[in-house]
Every structure is written in C-alpha cells, then in structure tokens.
Amino acid sequence: MKIALDAMGGDFAPAETVGGAIQAAREYQIDLILVGDRPVLESELAKHRADGLSLEIVHADDVIRMGEQAVQSVRSRPQSSIVVGTRLVHEGRAAAIVSAGHSGAAMAAALFVLGRIHGVERPALSILFPGERGWSLVLDVGANVDCRPEYLTQFALMGSAYAEHVLGIGRPRVGLLSNGEEDTKGNQLTRRAHQLLREQPLHFIGNVEGRDLPMGAADVVVCDGFVGNVALKTAEGVAECILRCLRDEIGKSWRFRLAAGLLRPAFRQVKRRMDYEEYGGSPLLGVNGAVIVAHGRSRAKAIKNALRMAREAALSPVIDVIRRSVESLPATSGVTASDGGVSTES
Amino acid sequence: MKIALDAMGGDFAPAETVGGAIQAAREYQIDLILVGDRPVLESELAKHRADGLSLEIVHADDVIRMGEQAVQSVRSRPQSSIVVGTRLVHEGRAAAIVSAGHSGAAMAAALFVLGRIHGVERPALSILFPGERGWSLVLDVGANVDCRPEYLTQFALMGSAYAEHVLGIGRPRVGLLSNGEEDTKGNQLTRRAHQLLREQPLHFIGNVEGRDLPMGAADVVVCDGFVGNVALKTAEGVAECILRCLRDEIGKSWRFRLAAGLLRPAFRQVKRRMDYEEYGGSPLLGVNGAVIVAHGRSRAKAIKNALRMAREAALSPVIDVIRRSVESLPATSGVTASDGGVSTES
Numbered sequence: 292m293k294i295a296l297d298a299m300g301g302d303f304a305p306a307e308t309v310g311g312a313i314q315a316a317r318e319y320q321i322d323l324i325l326v327g328d329r330p331v332l333e334s335e336l337a338k339h340r341a342d343g344l345s346l347e348i349v350h351a352d353d354v355i356r357m358g359e360q361a362v363q364s365v366r367s368r369p370q371s372s373i374v375v376g377t378r379l380v381h382e383g384r385a386a387a388i389v390s391a392g393h394s395g396a397a398m399a400a401a402l403f404v405l406g407r408i409h410g411v412e413r414p415a416l417s418i419l420f421p422g423e424r425g426w427s428l429v430l431d432v433g434a435n436v437d438c439r440p441e442y443l444t445q446f447a448l449m450g451s452a453y454a455e456h457v458l459g460i461g462r463p464r465v466g467l468l469s470n471g472e473e474d475t476k477g478n479q480l481t482r483r484a485h486q487l488l489r490e491q492p493l494h495f496i497g498n499v500e501g502r503d504l505p506m507g508a509a510d511v512v513v514c515d516g517f518v519g520n521v522a523l524k525t526a527e528g529v530a531e532c533i534l535r536c537l538r539d540e541i542g543k544s545w546r547f548r549l550a551a552g553l554l555r556p557a558f559r560q561v562k563r564r565m566d567y568e569e570y571g572g573s574p575l576l577g578v579n580g581a582v583i584v585a586h587g588r589s590r591a592k593a594i595k596n597a598l599r600m601a602r603e604a605a606l607s608p609v610i611d612v613i614r615r616s617v618e619s620l621p622a623t624s625g626v627t628a629s630d631g632g633v634s635t636e637s
Numbered sequence: 638m639k640i641a642l643d644a645m646g647g648d649f650a651p652a653e654t655v656g657g658a659i660q661a662a663r664e665y666q667i668d669l670i671l672v673g674d675r676p677v678l679e680s681e682l683a684k685h686r687a688d689g690l691s692l693e694i695v696h697a698d699d700v701i702r703m704g705e706q707a708v709q710s711v712r713s714r715p716q717s718s719i720v721v722g723t724r725l726v727h728e729g730r731a732a733a734i735v736s737a738g739h740s741g742a743a744m745a746a747a748l749f750v751l752g753r754i755h756g757v758e759r760p761a762l763s764i765l766f767p768g769e770r771g772w773s774l775v776l777d778v779g780a781n782v783d784c785r786p787e788y789l790t791q792f793a794l795m796g797s798a799y800a801e802h803v804l805g806i807g808r809p810r811v812g813l814l815s816n817g818e819e820d821t822k823g824n825q826l827t828r829r830a831h832q833l834l835r836e837q838p839l840h841f842i843g844n845v846e847g848r849d850l851p852m853g854a855a856d857v858v859v860c861d862g863f864v865g866n867v868a869l870k871t872a873e874g875v876a877e878c879i880l881r882c883l884r885d886e887i888g889k890s891w892r893f894r895l896a897a898g899l900l901r902p903a904f905r906q907v908k909r910r911m912d913y914e915e916y917g918g919s920p921l922l923g924v925n926g927a928v929i930v931a932h933g934r935s936r937a938k939a940i941k942n943a944l945r946m947a948r949e950a951a952l953s954p955v956i957d958v959i960r961r962s963v964e965s966l967p968a969t970s971g972v973t974a975s976d977g978g979v980s981t982e983s
Contacts, residue, residue, distance in 0.1 A: 422878060423878050470866035478782040478861075479783050481863075502870040502871065502877075504875075505878035506878065514867075517827075517864070518863070521814060521815075521846070523847065524848040525847030525871050525872050526847070528846075529871075530875055531848075532769050532852065533879050533911065535769065537903065540907055543903070547902075553892060553895070554887070556893075557887050558886075560886045561883050565882070
C-alpha cells in the first residue's frame with residue numbers, strides 16, 4: 292500500500308514535505324509516492340540519507356498556489372501536483388493522499404477526481420481539536436459555509452464512523468455545536484439538526500458549547516463550516532496569544548527567565564498537548580478515497596503524522612461504513628446531485 | 638447620577654454583588670441603587686463598612702433565576718429585581734443598570750421596559766474580547782442567533798459608536814468575522830453584510846478571522862449571535878484549558894512548583910490580560926438606556942468594573958449617536974416593528 296504526498300503543497304514545501312516523507316518512511320515504514328517537480332524533489336531528497344526507504348517520485352510540473360481560485364485551477368490544470376496525486380488514488384496506485392497545499396484545491400480535486408461517496412450530499416473537512424482529555428473530531432471546519440440540517444446529520448454519521456474505525460473510539464459521543472447546552476438553544480439550522488440527530492443510530496449527547504471543545508466533552512462535534520472555521524481559528528489564536536503573552540511577561544526579568552528555563556519541560560508538554568502538529572492533518576470525509584488535508588504551515592513532523600493518519604484511514608473500512616450509514620437516510624428534498632460539492636473558493 | 642444594580646442576579650449574589658457595589662461606591666464614588674430583597678440586602682450590607690457611601694436600596698421581592706424562560710418571566714413578574722431595576726432607568730431614577738443575572742431576562746426586560754432605539758432592528762449583546770493589544774468589542778454574542786445582513790450593519794454602527802464614545806477609541810476599526818480574510822470569503826449572510834458595510838460611514842477594514850479576535854486586529858468585530866457566542870465560549874474554554882494543563886504539568890515535580898512560584902507574578906499578569914473580570918460587563922446596545930449585562934459568575938471585582946462601565950456609558954452620548962446613525966440607513970424590506978426583539982430564550 293502506497294501513500295501519495297503532494298510534495299509541492301504547503302508554505303514550507305518542498306523542504307519540509309520531503310523531510311516529513313523521509314521521517315514517515317523511516318519511522319513507520321510507509322511506502323510513499325512524492326508528487327511534484329522531479330528535479331526539485333530529487334535535489335531535495337539528495338539532502339537526506341534516504342537509502343532503503345520506499346520513496347517513489349511521480350512528476351507533476353504545476354502547483355496550485357494559495358490564493359488561487361480553487362475550482363477553476365483544479366479543472367484547468369491537470370498537471371498540478373494535487374490533481375496528479377489525487378488521480379493516483381483514483382487509479383488505485385496510491386491508497387491515500389496528503390496535501391498541505393491550497394486546501395480548497397485539495398477538496399476540489401478530491402471531489403472532481405474521486406467523487407462523493409454515494410448518498411453523501413456534502414463532503415466535510417474535519418479536524419482533530421486538541422483538548423485536555425485528548426482530541427475531538429470537529430466537522431465541518433470550512434468546506435461548507437452554508438448548511439442544511441440534513442448535512443449536519445451526515446457530518447455526524449461520517450465523523451462517528453471515522454472516530455470509531457480510524458481513531459479507535461468505541462461508541463463515539465457526538466455533540467452538536469450550539470450557543471447553549473439546553474435542547475432549545477440554537478439557531479434555525481441547529482435546532483432542526485438537533486431533532487434529526489436524535490433519530491439517528493448515533494451516541495448523540497445533545498448540544499455542546501464552544502467551551503466544551505477544548506474540554507473534550509464529545510468525541511465528534513458537528514457544525515456548519517463557517518462556525519467550525521471561526522471556532523477553530525479562535526482557538527488557535529487564543530492559544531498562541533496566551534503563550535506569547537507569557538513569553539512577554541517572562542522576558543521582563545532575569546528571575547522570570549531563569550524560572551522559565553526550569554519550567555521548559557512543562558511548557559513543552561503543554562504546547563505538545565495543544566499542538567496541531569501532533570495529529571498533522573484533517574480528514575476530508577465523504578469522498579471516495581482517503582484524503583488528508585494538512586495545515587498550510589506544516590513542518591516535517593506534521594507531514595509525518597499526516598502520512599501516518601492517511602495510512603490508518605486507508606487501512607480502515609471507513610468509506611464503506613459511511614456509505615452504508617448515509618444510504619439508510621431518507622432522501623433530502625430539494626437537493627440534487629448537481630447541487631453537490633464543497634464550497635472551494637480559494 | 639445613580640446607577641442601578643440588580644443585586645439579586647448572578648451565581649454569587651447577593652454577597653459578591655453587594656461587595657462589588659461597595660467597592661464601586663468607594664473607589665469610583667458611584668451613587669448606587671441596589672435592587673432586591675430589602676432584608677437580605679440590608680443584612681449583606683451590614684457585613685461591610687459602608688458609612689459615607691451612597692447606597693440606596695429599592696425593594697424587589699422576586700428574582701428570575703437562570704434557566705427560567707426569559708420573556709415569559711419578565712412579562713409576568715413585574716416585581717423581579719431585573720424588571721424593577723430596569724424600570725428605574727426608564728423612569729429616569731437611575732442612569733444605567735447592571736445585572737449579572739439571567740442574561741436573557743436582562744435583555745427581555747431592557748426590550749420591554751426601555752424599548753429599542755428608534756430605527757434599531759435588533760439590539761445586540763456585545764463583549765470586550767481580551768487580546769494582546771487591548772480589547773475588541775465583539776457583537777452580537779448571543780442575543781440574535783439568526784441574523785439578516787442588515788442587522789450586522791446596525792451592529793457595526795452601534796459598536797463603532799460605543800467604541801468611540803464610551804471606550805474612547807478614535808475612528809474605530811470595524812471588522813466582519815468570517816472564515817477568511819479575502820472579500821470573497823464568508824457565508825451568504827456575511828458576504829452580503831460585507832457589501833453593506835462597505836457603504837457605511839465606518840472605518841471598515843473588511844473580514845477578520847477567528848484568530849484575529851485575540852490579536853486585536855479590529856476594535857469592533859461584528860457577527861451573528863450564534864457565531865459570536867461560539868467564538869467567545871471557545872476562547873474562554875481554550876484559555877482555561879491551557880492554564881489548567883500548565884498547572885497539571887507544574888504539579889508533577891517539586892522543581893516545577895518551585896520555578897512556578899517564582900513566575901507567579903508573570904502568570905498573574907497574563908491571567909489579568911485575559912480576564913473578563915477586568916472589564917466586568919457586556920453592553921446591550923440598541924435599547925433606550927444603558928444596560929450592562931455582567932457575567933453570571935461575576936465576583937465583586939467584575940461587578941465593580943461593570944458599574945464603572947455603566948456610568949461611562951450613561952455619561953456618553955452613545956444612544957443619540959446610535960439613533961442618528963441608524964436613522965440614516967435605508968429601511969429593510971420585510972422587517973416590521975412587530976418582528977423586533979432579541980431572542981431571549983432562557
């Protein structure tokens with residue numbers, strides 16, 4: 292089983308993507324296909340000791356850069372690394388793909404090349420949200436900014452399947468992100484979704500609030516992509532801000548600096564518990580293939596972890612489980628196949 | 638000028654509300670009216686040295702408790718402390734009211750007793766979001782979970798007026814909370830609101846993301862109340878979680894505990910920069926009177942700061958400024974006066 296990596300995608304590609312690939316190949320014995328400009332990747336690989344590792348290059352001479360229009364670029368540039376890599380999955384030459392490049396482009400490529408799982412109305416981008424008691428899988432975090440209640444139901448089924456079959460959580464607790472815990476709280480979208488979720492074969496624990504995200508109150512948290520994106524980025528911003536404030540204050544006296552030096556292992560541990568690099572990537576759920584979208588700022592470690600996650604997803608039956616669970620849903624009125632697709636603006 | 642305090646409202650009322658009132662009267666020479674059960678408040682006051690302070694009691698023998706249905710309770714219980722206190726403002730006996738009780742009830746009371754400022758479609762609850770470079774006023778954070786684009790425009794005008802005339806920020810930067818900085822990002826609501834905001838006499842800086850909230854990228858950030866509530870609570874949760882994780886890790890060795898002892902002033906400073914108690918309350922904007930909704934978990938310090946904020950709001954021309962700025966807006970089609978009102982479920 293081979294895992295494809297969009298080696299040209301990401302703020303620190305190709306140095307960190309290739310670095311991460313080497314680590315994943317060495318530490319986890321993953322067989323890899325690096326997709327990208329062959330001469331560039333060869334010269335990057337030459338900087339490492341890669342003998343004995345299973346690293347193949349598939350050439351792609353184009354890259355879709357951040358800020359470019361996603362759908363249009365994916366449609367018109369078949370030689371871009373993300374499209375070439377996704378095609379490897381479609382053709383069965385790779386079992387999964389990881390990209391830290393333009394996330395909209397990765398989603399669009401997945402949608403056009405792999406297609407949606409039969410019955411899935413909207414694929415969703417999920418992330419593992421770090422918390423005190425482990426991680427929560429939150430979806431959607433940006434693929435679908437305007438949702439119908441039925442989409443949230445599907446997100447819940449997909450997230451629950453992923454949590455169980457890839458993350459190994461038995462009977463995952465599913466929460467609905469809302470502005471209060473009471474059943475009556477919510478906006479039009481979530482109040483209706485709440486009712487629908489009650490009817491599903493899920494371990495639905497009801498509404499959860501923003502503060503429950505870092506507490507790990509649920510294993511899977513569903514929301515529309517706009518809200519999920521705001522919550523995720525707020526959390527990232529607050530965490531960074533606190534650590535920066537702390538650094539500021541510590542810098543103010545030599546006594547603080549000394550004490551902080553002694554505390555470094557504790558600080559590192561906290562940072563580690565909060566660090567997106569530890570999980571490395573966000574599964575795109577609902578497409579016919581394992582697609583992991585890594586953070587644009589991924590360093591080698593994040594890439595390595597995303598590759599490991601991609602292999603776990605590829606080895607799991609999650610796509611079949613999702614197919615079976617959405618098949619049993621009643622059809623949504625007014626949603627047609629042509630209406631489908633993630634919102635993939637830049 | 639007297640400021641009314643719902644002395645029975647809040648998780649730690651009346652001990653902490655009365656304590657905060659005493660502090661405010663002493664430190665800021667605020668003339669106060671404590672609203673609530675007279676015997677209870679008198680015995681609470683007797684625990685303090687309050688001689689020479691301007692503290693009056695207005696009796697109210699009922700309290701609307703957390704979890705009760707807001708609108709119904711406010712309508713049917715005219716003797717509840719929040720309704721009595723709000724009536725004092727309406728009658729001109731108090732210039733402002735502060736409550737740490739049921740926030741939905743405080744909003745409903747403001748709406749029924751004081752009414753909306755002419756032209757305001759939806760009053761909004763705002764908070765001061767702590768950040769690295771000071772505070773951002775974020776609104777709405779829960780009063781209106783489903784919004785039209787026009788409401789966000791009004792939130793922006795109201796928030797900008799408050800930031801300028803109460804917080805003293807010249808030409809406040811106004812941002813629209815979205816899932817990306819580019820103008821094209823957003824959901825249906827915010828994409829339309831973005832266009833409307835461009836046409837207003839505001840210093841509109843465009844979309845801001847969740848991560849910009851703690852960075853203080855804008856002085857005023859507008860969003861619908863659902864998104865604002867999720868963002869606010871996520872931020873609170875993450876901050877608490879990080880500090881708790883840090884405490885956990887520090888507890889693991891005596892060396893860490895020793896070093897942390899030396900760092901205590903730095904930790905305290907960080908906590909202070911992130912602490913809602915420093916500002917104490919959330920102005921409810923768009924009603925005919927100064928209403929400050931304090932956190933349910935407010936301790937005396939938060940109450941004190943909320944009372945100071947209430948006085949600043951009452952002294953400012955913010956209501957007139959809001960009236961003039963919304964008057965100049967074109968009428969929204971399809972919104973009638975009877976459609977008005979904040980969502981005030983529990």
